[in-house]
Amino acid sequence: MQTNLAPQYRETPEGQEAEAILRQCVHCGFCTATCPTYQLLGDELDGPRGRIYLIKQVLEGATPGPSTQLHLDRCLTCRNCETTCPSGVQYGRLLDIGRHLVDRQVARPAAQRAARTLLREVLPRALVFKPLMRAGQWLRPALPAALRAKVARPAPAGEWPRSGHARKMLLLDGCVQPSMAPNINAATARVFDALGIELVIAPKAGCCGAIRYHLNDQAGGLDDMRRNIDAWWPLVEAGAEAIVMTASGCGATVKEYGHLLRHDAAYAGKAGRISALTKDVSEILCGFQDALVELINGRTGAGQEHKVAFHPPCTLQHGQQIRGKVEGLLRAVGIDVRLCADSHLCCGSAGTYSLLQPELSGQLRERKLAALHATGADEIVSANIGCQSHLQGGTAMPVGHWIELLDRLSSRSRGPSAASPGTTIPGA
Known part of the structure; x- marks a missing residue:
């Protein structure tokens, strides 16, 4: 796809990355066939190819409006289109860039800003989210049906094994998972224990960074990533074999630390190492x-x-x-x-x-x-x-x-x- 970046983007890292991605696209439209929102709405602008055109226009200097923002918001970032694409277009990365540029130019309504701020500030903080989830569970029978469906039923975690095996791997506890489904990580630790591997949680590791990053607080998301790297690094140096992910959403993000922090001189090398060590539990x-x-x-x-x-x-x-x-x-x-x-x-x-x-x-x-x-x-x-x-x-x-x-x-x-x-x- 021929692209002529506007001067304000031409020498920026995000502009150069976006241009390289856009040039891979050959307009074939295979992505449209597997896009869930296109299937529901039937609008070209609610499919990957249409959204790529919208992002391209912004990068070439067009002024986006609320309509552009809406079509980008409606994308699930499921990346099914990346699996379908014969040209290897990295649509997910392009969408992150496009959303960031559009949100800098288009003011959201107050209700949207409030909702997004609340999600960015509450979900990644386990110390805040946990008591709120407990309160919601206690009040669950009285909640409206739509809200009740979002509140997980209380569920205990099973025993965490204390075996002290010589083989050790790290496990990301996560932000919302310990409160919503605490048995997942405990079950993982028990299975690994039966195989002779001890799973270790670094206490200072938390949200993988995906929530803030994908809600357009990219700086906050990158800070979450740096915090995790700092928490894991001493254990990596001590010989941890892998970083195990039980939530595939977190795994997809941590595997991209190396790319997302590649311009950070202090963290680029460590981020690449962390991404290389990260494995979904099924891979191990x-x-x-x-x-x-x-x-x-x-x-x-x-x-x-x-x-x-x-x-x-x-x-x-x-x-x-x-x-x-x-x-x-x-x-x-x-x-x-x-x-x-x-x-x-x-x-x-x-x-x-x-x-x-x-x-x-x-x-x-x-x-x-x-x-x-x-x-x-x-x-x-x-x-x-x-x-x-x-x-x-x-x-x-x-x-x-x-x-x-x-x-x-x-x-x-x-x-x-x-x-x-x-x-x-x-x-x-």
Whole structure:
């Protein structure tokens, strides 16, 4: 795509990156066919190709208005278009640049500014979000249906193993996940413990940076990333083998630290190392498949009765380009795993999208749940807390993380104490 940057962008890092991305686009339109918002709205400007044109116009000097901002806001950033694109256009990066430029020129209505500020300031801070979530859980029966669907039912975490294995990996606790689904990380630690690996949480690590960064507080998001690097670095130097991600949204972001901080002289090298060490939990456990099969099937004969619908999050299959690992691992231990029709499409969660674009998000959830129910499965599992919470808000069918299922099955060989609730995670 021929591009002539306006003078104010020509020598900037974001302008140069955007121009390189735009020149990869060949106008083919394959991306439109797999764009969820285009499927719902049927508007070219609510598909990747149309949004690319809008961003190109801004970079060439056109003055954006509220309409441009709206079309960019409506994008889920699911990055399905990146999987579809034959030219390798990095649409997600271009969208971040475009949104940043447009928001600098277009003033949002007061209600939008207030909502975005609230999300930026509350969600990444676990010390603020946790008491608010507890209050919401206590008041849950009295809340309006729309708000009640956003408040997770109280759920205890199981025991955190205290084994002290020689092999150690880091685990990102996250910001909202410990309050909404505290058992996910505890279950992960128990599974790794059974494999002879200790998972360690760095107390000062927190939000991965995605929330602020994608709500156009890019400076705040980068600060979150630097804080995590500082928290992890001594443990990396001490020999931690990997940084394990149980939320694919966080994993997709941490794997981009090296790129996002490449111009920061103090952090570029460390950020690249952190990104290289970061692995989704499925990437690591696939290397232990035989051991897990022995643990679950060899000793207990478990798994055969489970019919599970797996919803692969967009941040896993498109953001990280990881497909088939979770399904393959669960099937290897004897679980009947089913993918729904159009499993490549977004469920509508998309981070804060379900809060900022509730109508579109709700339509996508209805479509996704209808397809998941049609599989005939007994429960739904996913790999990202946002997807789990969003889907659970629209169905009575149990929705959880796939690692919790693996933990339940493997705990039968470890004894009932391994899954007992109520133990606090050290340092969390």
